[in-house]
Amino acid sequence: MDLNVYNGRKVLITGGLGFIGSNLAISLVQLGAQVTVLDVLWPDHGGNPFNVEPVRKDLIVNICDIRDKYAVRTLVKGKDYIFHLAGQCSHVLGHVDPYPDIDINIRGTATLMESIKENFPDAVIVHTSTRGVYGSVDRLPVKEDAPTNPKGLYEISNLTAEKIVNFYGEIHQLKTVNLRLSNIYGERAQMRHGKFGVVNWFVRKALDDEAIQVFGDGKILRDFLYVEDCVDAILKTGASDRAFGGTFNLGNEEPCSFIELVKTIIDVAGSGRWEYAPFTKERAAQEPGDFYPDISRIKETSGWQPETTLRDGLLKTIEYYRQHRAMYW
Amino acid sequence: MDLNVYNGRKVLITGGLGFIGSNLAISLVQLGAQVTVLDVLWPDHGGNPFNVEPVRKDLIVNICDIRDKYAVRTLVKGKDYIFHLAGQCSHVLGHVDPYPDIDINIRGTATLMESIKENFPDAVIVHTSTRGVYGSVDRLPVKEDAPTNPKGLYEISNLTAEKIVNFYGEIHQLKTVNLRLSNIYGERAQMRHGKFGVVNWFVRKALDDEAIQVFGDGKILRDFLYVEDCVDAILKTGASDRAFGGTFNLGNEEPCSFIELVKTIIDVAGSGRWEYAPFTKERAAQEPGDFYPDISRIKETSGWQPETTLRDGLLKTIEYYRQHRAMYW
Numbered sequence: 001m002d003l004n005v006y007n008g009r010k011v012l013i014t015g016g017l018g019f020i021g022s023n024l025a026i027s028l029v030q031l032g033a034q035v036t037v038l039d040v041l042w043p044d045h046g047g048n049p050f051n052v053e054p055v056r057k058d059l060i061v062n063i064c065d066i067r068d069k070y071a072v073r074t075l076v077k078g079k080d081y082i083f084h085l086a087g088q089c090s091h092v093l094g095h096v097d098p099y100p101d102i103d104i105n106i107r108g109t110a111t112l113m114e115s116i117k118e119n120f121p122d123a124v125i126v127h128t129s130t131r132g133v134y135g136s137v138d139r140l141p142v143k144e145d146a147p148t149n150p151k152g153l154y155e156i157s158n159l160t161a162e163k164i165v166n167f168y169g170e171i172h173q174l175k176t177v178n179l180r181l182s183n184i185y186g187e188r189a190q191m192r193h194g195k196f197g198v199v200n201w202f203v204r205k206a207l208d209d210e211a212i213q214v215f216g217d218g219k220i221l222r223d224f225l226y227v228e229d230c231v232d233a234i235l236k237t238g239a240s241d242r243a244f245g246g247t248f249n250l251g252n253e254e255p256c257s258f259i260e261l262v263k264t265i266i267d268v269a270g271s272g273r274w275e276y277a278p279f280t281k282e283r284a285a286q287e288p289g290d291f292y293p294d295i296s297r298i299k300e301t302s303g304w305q306p307e308t309t310l311r312d313g314l315l316k317t318i319e320y321y322r323q324h325r326a327m328y329w
Numbered sequence: 330m331d332l333n334v335y336n337g338r339k340v341l342i343t344g345g346l347g348f349i350g351s352n353l354a355i356s357l358v359q360l361g362a363q364v365t366v367l368d369v370l371w372p373d374h375g376g377n378p379f380n381v382e383p384v385r386k387d388l389i390v391n392i393c394d395i396r397d398k399y400a401v402r403t404l405v406k407g408k409d410y411i412f413h414l415a416g417q418c419s420h421v422l423g424h425v426d427p428y429p430d431i432d433i434n435i436r437g438t439a440t441l442m443e444s445i446k447e448n449f450p451d452a453v454i455v456h457t458s459t460r461g462v463y464g465s466v467d468r469l470p471v472k473e474d475a476p477t478n479p480k481g482l483y484e485i486s487n488l489t490a491e492k493i494v495n496f497y498g499e500i501h502q503l504k505t506v507n508l509r510l511s512n513i514y515g516e517r518a519q520m521r522h523g524k525f526g527v528v529n530w531f532v533r534k535a536l537d538d539e540a541i542q543v544f545g546d547g548k549i550l551r552d553f554l555y556v557e558d559c560v561d562a563i564l565k566t567g568a569s570d571r572a573f574g575g576t577f578n579l580g581n582e583e584p585c586s587f588i589e590l591v592k593t594i595i596d597v598a599g600s601g602r603w604e605y606a607p608f609t610k611e612r613a614a615q616e617p618g619d620f621y622p623d624i625s626r627i628k629e630t631s632g633w634q635p636e637t638t639l640r641d642g643l644l645k646t647i648e649y650y651r652q653h654r655a656m657y658w
Binding site: 145148 | 423424427428431432435436439442443474476477479480481482485486488489492493496499500
């Protein structure tokens, strides 16, 4: 897939100061796109103005809420590509407060889609959802047509957002793509707490030479994808006409246990240690067990494939945070 | 199932001035329950104070919005059973305005569940959803574990509401039941427009001696359930401990074509006529094709089964509207 299609095109990234959004923004600026990022810098989330420091003179940063329909209406106008990454992303916040998931992830997505429908229906919209929409799974690797049994409000709200995106695609003929992201790690993720972004949280623990807690027996399998690979996939699906209307797993086809992950992190960092810890009640209730995706659909449709090994990804990640620790700790 | 369990118990019915809610309220009063109905009488919807006329001295009517968290918090207190029927129920409103589905059906359900969790976690909660959550189906009759591919925002919002109800059941240990209702018809449905409640709309056309429009070739199969049977099922599942945590189809296992339905209505009414009509673009996009449910799960769990033939149900329905036409036309 030729990413030169983005050269000179107008792009909006919601959640564009966050982890994946900012890496995407940097890539798009480098590809010659005219990038606007929308972000509200919601407390405890990934938004960090420093994330776009390398390109800050070459993009527009617009601070506003995805639920602000008047602002969103203005910001979507004239955009050729809209990457929708804004969202509440704590897996457990919904246990104590159900409204952020509903208001930001569901209503916010509807606000964006409604604005696009009314103002710029030719835009391509790529929405990032989560592999959490599957919940516990019977068969591995997980294909996109597996049953969706999301466990928490975060996962439920992402599934609903996907369905809203598809609704606008089908009923209002918008060009939409849903991507179900696995565990993405790498530069520019928040490092202040472990409520989401488990790999990066473990990286922080290692860099601080602290104990990494591995829940349960540590043998649960997951897939971990480096953020540059993730950004590459987002760009390639956005540039693929054949992807429109589709829902795609976006992760790594090679499963890895938490023990293996943790040992690699400690080895690459040269610091840190690990210990077993019992699941908390909340984590146990939310824990869907082994997961790794079948990614043949996105590979066939967009020509994308993961390029970075876990070790190489961790090396780059750790180097970044060593250099910019003050901006993230 | 012994419905005497409701005798002397405190019950809240959201949407209790609507079609099914009011029939449920009347039954519960007759069973000796202390009934409060919550309804906002939302324009164009089924709420009608006349619906509870037969029992109006024996229940409490509280007009408020399901999204009004302070009011809802007060109303759930001390209730043994909460039947959640309030909802935006137009299938096509979401095509022009996505927010009522999201705000009323999704956020409203969360508001109710949050209030119950905080204030009266021992209550039994029965939530009525729609068979529309399945979307187009591959196999008939449809079992509860069939894939859910809701087409419109109404159906998406109902599926999300189900998942929110289940979330509170699982994570917060509330006693919850989801019922996926098919086409219910009978006394006390609104008769002013045909945006929902197709059988009742056809009944009105027949009583007005007008032409009933049958879309497509009229051979699409559906199931039609009489409201007294529906109320009986709601009461029996609410009274069944074994039902808690479950999701159940609630419909009629005997499929019927639209042509057959319309001919029966015209025959029973002794007036009206019918004609073929092409699908509108919106209806075609939303039309999921043949549907009738497998209802063995609810039968086995609650001991319920449908008792009323289509002809008998229509006879009672038509008699009611002949008598009370002024309150519904």
